[in-house]
Amino acid sequence: MDLIISKIPQLLEGAVVTMQLTVVAVVFGMILGLFLALGRLSKNAVVDKICWFYIWIFRGTPLLMQIFFFYYALPLALGKTFSFGAMTAAFIALSLNSGAYLAEIIRAAIQSIDKGQMEASKALGMSYGQAMRRIIVPQSYRRLIPPVGNEVIALLKDSALVSSIGMSELMRTTTQISNATASAVIYLPSAALYLIMTSLFTFVFERLEKKYSVYE
Amino acid sequence: MGRMISVEKVYKSFGTLEVLKDINLEVQQGEVLCIIGPSGSGKSTLLRCLNHLEVITSGKIMIEDDLLAEKLDGKNQFKIAHKKISEICTELGMVFQRFNLFPHMTVLQNIIEAPVSVKKLSKAEAVAYAMELLKMVGLEDKKDEYPARLSGGQQQRVAIARALAMKPKIMLFDEPTSALDPELVGEVLEVMKKLARGGMTMVVVTHEMGFAKEVGSRVIFMDKGEISEEGTPEAIFSNPKNERTRAFLQKVL
Amino acid sequence: MNKMKRILICLSALLIIAFAATACGVSTGSGNADDTQKVLKVGVDDTYPPMEFKDESNATVGFDIDVATELAKKMGMKAEFISNDWAGIFLALESGKFDVIVSSVSRNEERMEKYSMTTPYIANAQVIVVPAEDTSIKEPKDLAGKNVGVQIGTTADESCAEYLKTTKFTLKQYDQVIQPFSDMKAGRLDAIVVDEVVARYYVKKDPKSYKVSSARLTNEPIGVCFAKNSTELRDQAQKALDELFADGTMKKLSEKWFGEDLTGNVKDIK
Numbered sequence: 217m218d219l220i221i222s223k224i225p226q227l228l229e230g231a232v233v234t235m236q237l238t239v240v241a242v243v244f245g246m247i248l249g250l251f252l253a254l255g256r257l258s259k260n261a262v263v264d265k266i267c268w269f270y271i272w273i274f275r276g277t278p279l280l281m282q283i284f285f286f287y288y289a290l291p292l293a294l295g296k297t298f299s300f301g302a303m304t305a306a307f308i309a310l311s312l313n314s315g316a317y318l319a320e321i322i323r324a325a326i327q328s329i330d331k332g333q334m335e336a337s338k339a340l341g342m343s344y345g346q347a348m349r350r351i352i353v354p355q356s357y358r359r360l361i362p363p364v365g366n367e368v369i370a371l372l373k374d375s376a377l378v379s380s381i382g383m384s385e386l387m388r389t390t391t392q393i394s395n396a397t398a399s400a401v402i403y404l405p406s407a408a409l410y411l412i413m414t415s416l417f418t419f420v421f422e423r424l425e426k427k428y429s430v431y432e
Numbered sequence: 433m434g435r436m437i438s439v440e441k442v443y444k445s446f447g448t449l450e451v452l453k454d455i456n457l458e459v460q461q462g463e464v465l466c467i468i469g470p471s472g473s474g475k476s477t478l479l480r481c482l483n484h485l486e487v488i489t490s491g492k493i494m495i496e497d498d499l500l501a502e503k504l505d506g507k508n509q510f511k512i513a514h515k516k517i518s519e520i521c522t523e524l525g526m527v528f529q530r531f532n533l534f535p536h537m538t539v540l541q542n543i544i545e546a547p548v549s550v551k552k553l554s555k556a557e558a559v560a561y562a563m564e565l566l567k568m569v570g571l572e573d574k575k576d577e578y579p580a581r582l583s584g585g586q587q588q589r590v591a592i593a594r595a596l597a598m599k600p601k602i603m604l605f606d607e608p609t610s611a612l613d614p615e616l617v618g619e620v621l622e623v624m625k626k627l628a629r630g631g632m633t634m635v636v637v638t639h640e641m642g643f644a645k646e647v648g649s650r651v652i653f654m655d656k657g658e659i660s661e662e663g664t665p666e667a668i669f670s671n672p673k674n675e676r677t678r679a680f681l682q683k684v685l
Numbered sequence: 686m687n688k689m690k691r692i693l694i695c696l697s698a699l700l701i702i703a704f705a706a707t708a709c710g711v712s713t714g715s716g717n718a719d720d721t722q723k724v725l726k727v728g729v730d731d732t733y734p735p736m737e738f739k740d741e742s743n744a745t746v747g748f749d750i751d752v753a754t755e756l757a758k759k760m761g762m763k764a765e766f767i768s769n770d771w772a773g774i775f776l777a778l779e780s781g782k783f784d785v786i787v788s789s790v791s792r793n794e795e796r797m798e799k800y801s802m803t804t805p806y807i808a809n810a811q812v813i814v815v816p817a818e819d820t821s822i823k824e825p826k827d828l829a830g831k832n833v834g835v836q837i838g839t840t841a842d843e844s845c846a847e848y849l850k851t852t853k854f855t856l857k858q859y860d861q862v863i864q865p866f867s868d869m870k871a872g873r874l875d876a877i878v879v880d881e882v883v884a885r886y887y888v889k890k891d892p893k894s895y896k897v898s899s900a901r902l903t904n905e906p907i908g909v910c911f912a913k914n915s916t917e918l919r920d921q922a923q924k925a926l927d928e929l930f931a932d933g934t935m936k937k938l939s940e941k942w943f944g945e946d947l948t949g950n951v952k953d954i955k
Contacts, residue, residue: 226743288773291780299781302769335485336532340546340598341522343514350549355536382730382769382777392739395732395863398890431536431578 220405223393227402230389231409237375237385238413241310242368248311249318254348256323267319274316280377283309287381306378314371321363325356358428365421369414386410434461434496436602436633437482442491444477451477453657455491459602464634466644466665469654470680475637478654479606482635483524484517495520496601522550525595529607531587533579533594539566540575543594551598558597565593569623585616589623596627603627605636641685645669653677725762726783727753730771733862735886735942736789748882748942752806753787755934756909759925772838772860775800778912785922789880790910791840801919803926805906806935808951810881811841813900816869817893822876824900828854831875834865841878844902863887870894878902882943906951 255267274282286309291299300308329352337347379388390406437459444452451474459465467475480486481493484500492502498520502509534542543565544558553561566572569589579587588608595603605624609617621643628634628647638644644651644665651668653661653676661674669685672678729737729749737747745766757764767783778786778800791809792802815822822828829852835842837858845856857874859865865877866887877884881897888895909926911919929935935948 222741226739229743284773284776287782288776288780291782296781302767302782330530330532332528332530332532333534336526336528336534338485339483339521339524339526339528340594341518341550342546343518346549350545351534355534380770381773382767384768388732388768388770389739391861391863392732395861396734396738396740398863398866398887400863400867432580 223402227406230384230386233385234375237310238372240307241314241371244311245314245318248315249322252319253322271316271319274313279313279374282313283378302381302383306383317367325359328359329355361421361425368417372413436461438494440492443489445489451657461633462631463649464628464647465650466648467637467652473654474657475654476606479604479637483521483526495523522598523601525600525603527591527595527605527608529610531591533587533591535579538576538578539590543597547597565596569593584612585619588620592623602633607637609640723762724765725757727764727766728769728774728777728783728786729766729788730774731768749787751938755929756922756925759928760921786910789907791905792908801911801913801916802908803923805908805951807907807948809905809907811844811878811902812881812884813898814877814884814895815898817896822898822900825902834874834877836862840905845878
């Protein structure tokens, strides 16, 4: 017990890194995912194909491999300009990866909006962009929230994979403590911290869902 | 009296299925043109071609003096800019069978959205006009409700107000009462009659023969993608010349 | 539609620039430090006590850490430690994440060929850890028929693989050095082959569960590991290392971490 208490600050530091990784990956992933989704819905076949290819690659290969690619392989292939620190490589890999998953979630949500909404917007003289921005995308928010919530929680846990490139997020911090103290008991408070973080996101997404449900 | 719509030799196919064949039609200012006919006869498609929700395969459509589309065997005869098409289409208001109100916006937001974002009206101006329109359709007290809280009839009246907010010269109605419970049809038809009396040019695809008879200045009967009979309401309803018109009217009246 | 496309392209470009900017910021930042302050970037897998690990206050400490710090000092530089998982540590060295690995790197033939290493600074005996009550394992050949655990990719792993050619036993490989110890406690392992210094650390922590048997596999020397092309830096480090031996620093550090001088005869192992 004393051991656990004395290690709490160290675990919290790791948890902060885990949170940073998750939040950055979700924010960039959402922006990237939105544009990928719009690209997939575009009438331009080339744009559609490029976005399809991107999603195919990032959903079709293991996240761990992508992390290794950005950390180890890129500088070997392209020179030291591309030698990112572990944090940057982790941000890039997690953002690009979550972007691919979120793109498909966003695309499905947009496509689930009744096509009468687009027709009504066009009949009122709105451009495709205006209709998307003002009418279609805002309606997709509510449908986005449950699957995006899932993705965020999955991402938070997947961020443990970046411990493999030496980032001391919660998982590696736990391993470091466990190795130094020759005791596995530290995994208990660590698991509790993961639970607290995922619960926090669950709570936020439940609130958001309620907020966007007012008109239904 | 000016010519508002002119349709010349229009054909429309979906793949190999031909839904409109050699449609020729003119609509004059202030006219209320009712299009009737069995389902699948192409009446809704014709209406949707008029505001470019569907693109014709061949033929020519003019709105007032502006060319909306001119095609020959699927190819554009003239390159018409997207912007010009959007501009022309704002002259036409459209009311849909399933209302298509924006569910995430209140009644008032639904109505002012296009005037503000497309016509760049100030919000105050748009709201003032929206309130006038809501008064006209009898729904001032519902301005802050979300569409889901309204009955079908109320939603359709909001949809009419929303279309009118763009100050269109022509109103298109695509079976505006077909999705309504019978007891709610009347309130929507009342609003449409009010509009007709006010001199609005209207093209109405409808199954409401009573409305066509009472308000229509001209009636078109469509069957299998063609206009098979055209005339005044009296002529069509009391003395149809075409065999198919007669058979159809017998079924619905 | 066209406008939409333009916005799309602009924003994607922005996104890429944003990424590139953060990336450049990081790399040039450390690059500058390298030139002006003479930082020696040292890669360590800080999950390997007592050689390199995190202490109570989350600082990176250990025998290697002290050696690297003293080395850098003698070279007129300042050591900066970069944490990396053992599994990718050589890849990271090659891709320029750090200048040198000071993380219990045994000087085996393969590494001597692929990298540029100094002479050994400590001997690294591979010992066999057994449950405290065990009496069956007294020499390496007693491993026959047993369940034996190692950390994957370590020299212990390699020597076991070599030993497997002549003796039959079940080899279990683990990601983390602590894992075979936990597994032994759970009764699934009969023996662990591991660096002597690490073995002593864990046995001292829990003498009721483990003991170091009298059996030893090899006696491999540990060196400082540079990338193949960093010969200049390697030569500087070699000189610094020789000085550390000469002025007694190495002896002092060994006594601090292991309670005795394990570096005394290391120069003789070649």
